[in-house]
Amino acid sequence: MEAHTHPDLGVLSTERVVISIEEVRRLVSTSQFSPSVGRYRVMIIEDADRMTERTSNVLLKALEEPPPRTVWILCAPSEADLLPTIRSRVRTVRLRVPSVAEVADLIERRDAVPRPDAERAAREAQSHIGMAHRLATSDEARARRARTLQLALGIRSVSGAVLAAAELLEVADADAKAITAERDEEERAAALRSLGVEPGGTVPPGLRAQLKALEEDQKRRATRSLRDGLDRILVDLLSLYRDILLRQLDVDSEPVNLAIFGELESAARASTPERTLATLDAIAAARERIQGNVAPALALEAVLVAAVRRP
Structure with a gap:
């Protein structure tokens, strides 16, 4: 099975x-x-x-x-x-989302990650086990997430929002390539071995169609990986503005982004709950637009323009 x-x-x-x-x-x-x-x-x-x-x-x-x-x-x-x-033709079976502690236990045990790092990764991944694993074991993944939040918190103008959107697109592209590049190379090497082609050797014309089909599949996977990377960025932004809203409403709940608690407090004081809710709505709309093939840059720009904070 x-x-x-x-x-x-x-x-x-x-x-x-x-x-x-x-x-x-x-x-x-x-x-x-x-x-x-x-x-x-x-x-x-x-x-x-x-x-x-x-x-x-x-x-x-x-x-x-x-x-x-x-x-x-x-x-x-x-x-x-x-x-x-x-x-209407199926029965719904809802699976329980594991708690932060349960995901941290798994990451600590399976990946030999120190408990504090495992807990932070599980909390910031919002109990997504695959994402928690990446955050706990990859410095690059943690840096990309931190940069995403830093960009959002630093926006002060429309021009700044446009520039930030362009950088976020680069962050998503780098994240997607980090996930797919190594696997693509392994698949190509395995395909060449199965076809009897030595490393660095010339591919006979009769076998090129098979490699082209593999490359087409890899391109489609890269497109999905970029979409998923963009969605991860938007989910991280959702967690950021959710934390800000909770601070504005004085809700006693542990923030997802506990590591930047001081910056969350400053951002909460610099805006209003109404503006934060509008930003959350803009992020939800952007997720739908990207899935509907809207240009990612435009969707990200719309989100960050809505999130502009003035001193």
């Missing part, structure tokens, strides 16, 4: 921006087979929120009338990320 090689298990995951309609059609086709060794055939779609409406419609018939011993599992951040027609 863990290796995804069980004959009664079908798993669809993607490293692209969206799940293609052809991939769903193939999974629907295999879902019609009877289980061979188990009691049920289980079909899993990871990141089901990445299906477009047209792709989701291909799945509807299979969900309405699945074979008697076929079970579908759709994974998504929330049920609201799926189409209403999909939601």
Whole structure:
């Protein structure tokens, strides 16, 4: 099951921006087979929120009338990320988000990270285990996050907001490349070995099509990685302005960004709850716009212009 090689298990995951309609059609086709060794055939779609409406419609018939011993599992951040027609045909199972302490325990035990660093990473990642691992083990990831918050707190003018947006885009691009560059090189080296091409050797014309297909997949993965990097930046900004709002409303709650508590207090005094709420709304809108293929630079500029703080 863990290796995804069980004959009664079908798993669809993607490293692209969206799940293609052809991939769903193939999974629907295999879902019609009877289980061979188990009691049920289980079909899993990871990141089901990445299906477009047209792709989701291909799945509807299979969900309405699945074979008697076929079970579908759709994974998504929330049920609201799926189409209403999909939601009406499934049962919602909500998974509990682990606490900061639980994530810190895992990072400390698995990655041998000192407890204070593990707790800070878990808190700043808001219990996202993968992101907590990166923050706890990568100096570059911590520096990029710190720079994101520093830029947002330092904006004093519209021109400054535009410049900050350009730098945030560079931060997201660097983050995406850090995640994909090493893996891309490993995949290319493995592909060349499987094709019998020596390192540094010339690729025969008849084999170039296979390498081109690999490069196209890597480009699609890079696009998704950049989108995910931009979303991580916006989530970090959400945590920042959430902390500022709590300070403005005098709510007794531990901030996500506890390490910059003094700067949160200064930012809270320099603005009003109404302006902070408007900034939070702008960030939520930017996340939707980027997923809708709006130019990332424009979306980030709109957020940071809304966040302009005047002395």
